[in-house]
Amino acid sequence: MNKFTEDDLKKELETKEYEYGFYTDIESETFPVGLNEDIVRAISKKKEEPEWMTEWRLEAFRIWSEMEEPDWANVNYPKPDFQNISYYSAPNKKPKYDSLDEVDPELLDTFKKLGISLDEQKKLAGVAVDVVMDSVSVTTTFKKTLAEKGIIFCSISEAIKEHPELVKKYLGTVVPQKDNFYAALNSAVFSDGSFCYIPKGVRCPMELSTYFRINQAGTGQFERTLVVADEDSYVSYLEGCTAPMRDENQLHAAVVELIALDDAEIKYSTVQNWFPGNKDGKGGVFNFVTKRGLCEKNAKISWTQVETGSAVTWKYPSCILKGDHSVGEFYSIAVTNNFQQADTGTKMIHLGKNTKSTIISKGISAGKSQNSYRGLVQVNGRAENARNFSQCDSLLMGNECGAHTFPYIEAKNKTAKIEHEATTSKIGEDQIFYCNQRGIDTEKAIALIVNGFSKEVLNKLPMEFAVEAQKLLEISLEGSVG
Amino acid sequence: MELKDKLISSFFAFEEQVDVNSEVHNIRSEAMKNFEVSGFPSRKDEDWKYTSLKSILKEDYSIFPKKEDAIEYKDVKKYFIHDIDAYTIVFIDGIYSSHLSQTTHDKIDACLMSSALTKDKYKPVIEKYFNKIAPKNSLNSLNTAFSREGAFINIPKNTVADKPIQILNFSTGNESALMLQPRNLVVVGENAHVQIIERHQSLTDNAVLTNAVTEIYADKRAMVDYYKIQNDHANASLIDNTYVEQQGESNCSVHTFSFGGKLTRNNLQFFQKGEHIDSTMKGVTIIEDKQHVDHNTLVHHIEPNCESHQDYKGIYDDKSVGVFNGKVLVEKEAQKTNAFQSNNNILVSDKATINSKPQLEIFADDVACSHGCTIGQLDEDAMFYLKSRGIPAKEARALLMYAFANNVLSSVKIPELQKRVNKLIANKLNVSLGFDL
Numbered sequence A: 001m002n003k004f005t006e007d008d009l010k011k012e013l014e015t016k017e018y019e020y021g022f023y024t025d026i027e028s029e030t031f032p033v034g035l036n037e038d039i040v041r042a043i044s045k046k047k048e049e050p051e052w053m054t055e056w057r058l059e060a061f062r063i064w065s066e067m068e069e070p071d072w073a074n075v076n077y078p079k080p081d082f083q084n085i086s087y088y089s090a091p092n093k094k095p096k097y098d099s100l101d102e103v104d105p106e107l108l109d110t111f112k113k114l115g116i117s118l119d120e121q122k123k124l125a126g127v128a129v130d131v132v133m134d135s136v137s138v139t140t141t142f143k144k145t146l147a148e149k150g151i152i153f154c155s156i157s158e159a160i161k162e163h164p165e166l167v168k169k170y171l172g173t174v175v176p177q178k179d180n181f182y183a184a185l186n187s188a189v190f191s192d193g194s195f196c197y198i199p200k201g202v203r204c205p206m207e208l209s210t211y212f213r214i215n216q217a218g219t220g221q222f223e224r225t226l227v228v229a230d231e232d233s234y235v236s237y238l239e240g241c242t243a244p245m246r247d248e249n250q251l252h253a254a255v256v257e258l259i260a261l262d263d264a265e266i267k268y269s270t271v272q273n274w275f276p277g278n279k280d281g282k283g284g285v286f287n288f289v290t291k292r293g294l295c296e297k298n299a300k301i302s303w304t305q306v307e308t309g310s311a312v313t314w315k316y317p318s319c320i321l322k323g324d325h326s327v328g329e330f331y332s333i334a335v336t337n338n339f340q341q342a343d344t345g346t347k348m349i350h351l352g353k354n355t356k357s358t359i360i361s362k363g364i365s366a367g368k369s370q371n372s373y374r375g376l377v378q379v380n381g382r383a384e385n386a387r388n389f390s391q392c393d394s395l396l397m398g399n400e401c402g403a404h405t406f407p408y409i410e411a412k413n414k415t416a417k418i419e420h421e422a423t424t425s426k427i428g429e430d431q432i433f434y435c436n437q438r439g440i441d442t443e444k445a446i447a448l449i450v451n452g453f454s455k456e457v458l459n460k461l462p463m464e465f466a467v468e469a470q471k472l473l474e475i476s477l478e479g480s481v482g
Numbered sequence B: 001m002e003l004k005d006k007l008i009s010s011f012f013a014f015e016e017q018v019d020v021n022s023e024v025h026n027i028r029s030e031a032m033k034n035f036e037v038s039g040f041p042s043r044k045d046e047d048w049k050y051t052s053l054k055s056i057l058k059e060d061y062s063i064f065p066k067k068e069d070a071i072e073y074k075d076v077k078k079y080f081i082h083d084i085d086a087y088t089i090v091f092i093d094g095i096y097s098s099h100l101s102q103t104t105h106d107k108i109d110a111c112l113m114s115s116a117l118t119k120d121k122y123k124p125v126i127e128k129y130f131n132k133i134a135p136k137n138s139l140n141s142l143n144t145a146f147s148r149e150g151a152f153i154n155i156p157k158n159t160v161a162d163k164p165i166q167i168l169n170f171s172t173g174n175e176s177a178l179m180l181q182p183r184n185l186v187v188v189g190e191n192a193h194v195q196i197i198e199r200h201q202s203l204t205d206n207a208v209l210t211n212a213v214t215e216i217y218a219d220k221r222a223m224v225d226y227y228k229i230q231n232d233h234a235n236a237s238l239i240d241n242t243y244v245e246q247q248g249e250s251n252c253s254v255h256t257f258s259f260g261g262k263l264t265r266n267n268l269q270f271f272q273k274g275e276h277i278d279s280t281m282k283g284v285t286i287i288e289d290k291q292h293v294d295h296n297t298l299v300h301h302i303e304p305n306c307e308s309h310q311d312y313k314g315i316y317d318d319k320s321v322g323v324f325n326g327k328v329l330v331e332k333e334a335q336k337t338n339a340f341q342s343n344n345n346i347l348v349s350d351k352a353t354i355n356s357k358p359q360l361e362i363f364a365d366d367v368a369c370s371h372g373c374t375i376g377q378l379d380e381d382a383m384f385y386l387k388s389r390g391i392p393a394k395e396a397r398a399l400l401m402y403a404f405a406n407n408v409l410s411s412v413k414i415p416e417l418q419k420r421v422n423k424l425i426a427n428k429l430n431v432s433l434g435f436d437l
Helices: A006-015 A036-048 A052-065 A105-114 A118-124 A143-149 A156-162 A164-170 A182-187 A429-437 A442-458 A463-476 B002-017 B025-036 B073-079 B113-118 B118-127 B137-147 B379-390 B393-411 B415-431
Strands: A029-030 A089-091 A126-134 A135-140 A152-154 A194-198 A207-215 A223-231 A234-242 A249-252 A253-262 A265-272 A284-296 A300-309 A310-315 A318-321 A327-337 A339-342 A347-350 A356-364 A370-379 A387-396 A400-413 A416-424 B087-094 B109-112 B152-154 B165-171 B177-180 B183-188 B193-202 B208-217 B223-230 B236-246 B253-258 B263-272 B278-287 B292-301 B307-315 B321-330 B338-347 B353-362 B368-376
Touching: A036 A052, A036 A182, A036 B183, A052 A126, A052 A182, A143 A152, A152 A156, A156 A164, A164 A194, A164 A223, A182 A253, A182 A284, A194 A207, A194 A234, A194 A370, A223 A234, A223 A265, A253 A265, A253 A300, A265 A284, A284 A300, A284 A327, A284 B236, A300 A310, A300 A339, A300 A442, A300 B118, A318 A327, A318 B113, A327 A339, A327 B208, A347 A356, A356 A370, A356 A442, A370 A387, A370 A416, A387 A400, A387 A442, A387 B353, A400 A416, A400 B368, A416 B353, A429 A442, B002 B137, B002 B165, B002 B379, B025 B137, B073 B165, B073 B193, B073 B236, B087 B109, B087 B368, B109 B113, B113 B118, B113 B152, B113 B183, B118 B152, B137 B208, B137 B236, B152 B165, B152 B193, B165 B177, B183 B193, B183 B223, B193 B208, B193 B236, B208 B223, B208 B253, B223 B236, B223 B415, B236 B253, B253 B263, B253 B292, B263 B278, B278 B292, B278 B393, B278 B415, B292 B307, B307 B321, B307 B353, B321 B338, B321 B368, B338 B393, B353 B368, B379 B393, B393 B415
Parallel strands: A126 A207, A194 A223, A207 A234, A223 A253, A234 A265, A249 A284, A253 A284, A265 A300, A284 A310, A284 A318, A300 A327, A310 A339, A318 A347, A327 A356, A339 A370, A347 A370, A356 A387, A370 A400, A387 A416, B087 B165, B152 B183, B165 B193, B177 B208, B183 B208, B193 B223, B208 B236, B223 B253, B236 B263, B253 B278, B263 B292, B278 B307, B292 B321, B307 B338, B321 B353, B338 B368
Antiparallel strands: A029 A089, A126 A135, A152 A194, A400 B353, A416 B368, B109 B152
16 A cells, blocks of 8 residues: 555645536626726615615725725735726526525536535525525525524525614624725625524524625625624524636625624634635635624624635634623634635634633644634723633644744733633654554544544534535545545 | 934934944944834834833933943942852943943953954954844844944853853933943854843933843854843833844853833844754743833744743733733744743733733744743632731732742742842832742
C-alpha cells in the first residue's frame, strides 16, 4: 500500500475541485450594472415595497456613499468595483408556488445537485426551507404547518408587505444602516432574504432553513435575514450557501439580525460553501457578512458556523448580551485551502449582569491559504459577574499557509472572569504513529485527527446539518476525512 | 506651539551643538524628516488603539535642560541597588553626571553614547549597530534625530561583565516640564555575558516625558539580562522602546517592573536572526489612581528551532488602565518554533480597565505556539484559607498577589534586585509582611 503522507493530502487538496460549481440555465431578469439612487428606487419598486421602506433604503444608500471600504482585516483582494455589479437578479419565471410540483423542474434539479432535495428533506428531516436564489426567495416549504403555531417564516419582501409592523419595529435595530460599509450597502440594495417570527412561548417544532445560491454572472447577492424570537420561544435556524464556478469574483454582502427577547433562545447555524476560487486563486466569492444578535433578559443566542467556501471571508457573528443572565455562544470551524483567505471570529459585548459567553473557534489552513481569528470580548462597567471562555485552535497543513489570531479583550469590571487560550499546531507525527501502530492507515488517521479537532463544533450543529457539514469537510479536505 | 513644531524648530538649535558633518548626523537628519512626516502616533493607529498620548503631549516641555549638578549621592542613594557592586551610569536631566557614576573601559566598555558617537575608536561599532534594528517609526525617529547621550555598553567576545551595570536617569524638576530622549546601545559579543538594570526616576512632581530607545545586539551564545524598573512620580511619563537582535544560541531576557508613572508605554521587540535562540520577556504591572501602563511586544521568529516566552502579570486598582498587546510572528522558515505567551490580569477596582490583545501570526506548520489570557479576581477560597489562619485581609490579599506575580519575580537572576522588587511590591500594596518572599 502506498503510504499516504501529508504531502499527498496537500496535493489532493490542491487538485480537488469545487463540487457545486454548476450553473443553472434559468432565464433571469438582471438589472443593469451600477448603483445610484435610481437603482435603489427601482429595486424597491420591483419589490412593491411601501414608501417607508424605500426611504429607509435611500437613507442607507446616502450613508454608504460617504463611507470608505474598510481595510483593517488580514485579507488581500482586489477591491470590488461597486459600479460594475448588478444589484438585482431574479429567476425570471417566478410564479407563486403552492407546492413543490409546480416549481420549475430545472430549479429542482439545481437543488438536487446541491444535495438539498426539497421533497426528500421535507419527508425525512421535517425541515422547513426557504430557498433564496440570486437573492430572490424562490420557495418556502412547510408554511402551513408553521402557520398553525403562529410562526411566520417567509421571504423578507413578503414580510415587508404582510407584516410591516414587525419589520418596521425590528429591522435595523441590531445592525443599523450606518453600522459598517457592507451593512450600509446591504441595507440600500438588499433584494430578499428570510424573515422569521416566533410568537410568545412557542417552541418551533422543526428546524428552519434558508438556502442561498448565486447563479447569475456579474451579480452580487445581498440578502437580509431577520429572526425575531418573542418571549420564551425557541427556534433553530439553518443557513447554507453555494455558487457556480466563475473566473470573476462575485460579491456576497449579507446582513443577519437576530433578536431574542426575554427567555428566548435562537440557535443559528451556517454552512457556508460559496465557490472558493480555483486552485490558482482565480475567481471565488467575496463574502462580507454582518451578523449580529441581541439578547434580552435570560435569552440565549448560539452561532454555529462551518466555513469552507469563499475566496475571501470577512465575517464576525456577534452577540450583544444586553439583558441580565443572557448567554452568547459562538462555535466555528473555518477551513481554508489553496488561495482562500478567511478573517472571521466574533464579538461578545457584555452589557447585562451575570452574562456568559463561550467562544470555540477551530481554524484549519491548507495550501496557500490564510486563516485568521479576530474576536472581541468586551465587558462593560455595569456587567457584574460576566464570564467568558474563549478557545481558538489552529491546525496547519503544509508550510505555505498561515494561521493568525487577533483577540481583543477589554474588561472594565472587576468581577469579570475572562479566559482566552489559543494554540497552533500541525498534525503530530506521534499522533499518526499512534494510529498507524493500531492498524489505522495514515489517511484514516488524518481524518480521525481532523474530525476530532473539529468535534467540539460539529457536535453543536443540529442533526440534519451535521451530516451536511461532515460532507463539506470531506469535500474541502478530501482524502483526509474517511 | 504644538510639541511637534517645537521639536522641529529645536532641531536647528540642536544642530548647532553637534558635529553636523559626521555620518551619524546624516542618520539624524533623515530621522527628523521621517518624524516631520509622521508626527506623533494617534489612536487611529492600530498599535495605539488603547493608549492616547494626547494628555502628555500638551505640556510645554523644554527640550534642552540647563546643566544641573546639585544632586548629592545621599539624595538619590535609595534609587541605586547599592547593596551590590555595580558599574553605574547616571544621567541628570539627560546629562551625564561623572561624580555619581562609575564607568569602565577595562575589558568591557560601560560608558557614554556621546563618546561612542564622536570618538574614532568606536566608529566601526557605531557604523555596524547604531540605529540598525529600531523600526523607523515616528517615536524612534524622533529619538534618533535628537540622539546624543545615553549609555553605551560594549562587551567583547568571550567576556563576562564582572559586575552588573546600572543605568539611572534622574530628572530634577528644575524645568516645569522636561522632555528627555536617552539613546542606549548595548553590544554583547560572542559568548559574552552581561546584566543590566535600568531606571528612570524623577525627583519632583514636575512633568517629565521620556522617549527612550535602547538597541541590544546579542551575538552567538551571548547572554543578556535586562531589567527595567519603572516606579516614577505621578507626572512622569515614559515611552520606552527596546529592540533586541539575537544571533544563534544566544539567550536574552527583558524584565519590566511597572509600578508607577502617569503613562508608561513599553515597546519591546525581539528579532531572532539565528537558530536555537531563547528570548524571554516578562513583566509585572501593579498600578493605581489614573495610571496607564501599556506593554506592546513582538517576537519575530525568523529562523528555525527557537523559543520565546512571554509572561505578563498585571494588578489594576482605582481608575488605572492596563494594556497588553503581544504579538508572535513566526515566519515560514521558522519551523520547530516554540512560542508561549501568557497575560494574566487582576482587576481590583470597579473603575479599572484592562485591554488585552495577544496575537499570533503563524506561517510555519511545524510549530508549537500558544497564548493564554485571563482576567479574574483573587480566589475567594484562598482568601478564606489565609484569613481563617489569622492573617488579616489586607496581608492575605498581598500574599496572594505576591504569589500571582511570583512566576516573573523568580526568574530575576540578581538576588539583591529581586529583594528590591519585592520591597517595591510590598510598598505598593502598602503592607509589611515581616519576611522576604
